[in-house]
Amino acid sequence: MALIKKNTVMKTLLKPLFAIVISLFALQSCTYTTPVEEELPPVEDDILFSTQIEPIFTSQGCTSCHAGSGASAGLDLSAGSAYSSIVANQAVVAEDPEGSLIYTRPTVNHYGKQYTAAEAALVEAWINQGAQNN
Numbered sequence: 051m052a053l054i055k056k057n058t059v060m061k062t063l064l065k066p067l068f069a070i071v072i073s074l075f076a077l078q079s080c081t082y083t084t085p086v087e088e089e090l091p092p093v094e095d096d097i098l099f100s101t102q103i104e105p106i107f108t109s110q111g112c113t114s115c116h117a118g119s120g121a122s123a124g125l126d127l128s129a130g131s132a133y134s135s136i137v138a139n140q141a142v143v144a145e146d147p148e149g150s151l152i153y154t155r156p157t158v159n160h161y162g163k164q165y166t167a168a169e170a171a172l173v174e175a176w177i178n179q180g181a182q183n184n
């Protein structure tokens with residue numbers, strides 16, 4: 051009798067304990083995978099030049115050299131002029147990021163400026179989508 055009772059107690063106590071331990075492992079694996087997934091910036095289906103690419107040139111400070119009539123390399127990256135100037139300077143080749151200066155130059159240090167990984171991914175995706183004035 052005593053043996054049977056002990057077995058029942060063990061079962062009722064150990065079962066929930068196992069469940070707790072297993073769910074703790076499951077929770078732990080979740081917290082470890084999340085940051086890895088977040089490392090790569092999400093690239094949305096349609097990248098818009100006007101709202102996602104052009105603002106980078108201002109926030110990155112590109113326009114401190116690339117703006118107005120005296121723009122470095124004649125490349126004017128200020129709002130409203132950036133797209134036409136990039137095209138006129140042949141700084142973009144549709145569907146060819148590696149052949150596009152607007153992608154390749156600032157992905158490495160360029161006069162103290164450099165795209166973040168997220169910005170580079172956006173510019174690359176925009177070019178791969180045809181480098182449209184959208």
Ligand code: HEC
Nearest residue numbers: 110111112115122123125139141151152155156161163164
């Ligand atoms: C401190 C000044 C300065 C800043 C800031 C700067 N650039 Fe430049 N950039 C230059 C100069 C000078 C040249 C031309 C000489 C050369 O190619 O190195 C140039 C050239 C370029 C070219 C090649 C243009 C061509 O037709 O040959 C691109 C593209 C470019 N810059 C993009 C950018 C972007 C994007 C940013 C911001 C992330 C930026 N630059 C920030 C000075 C700057």
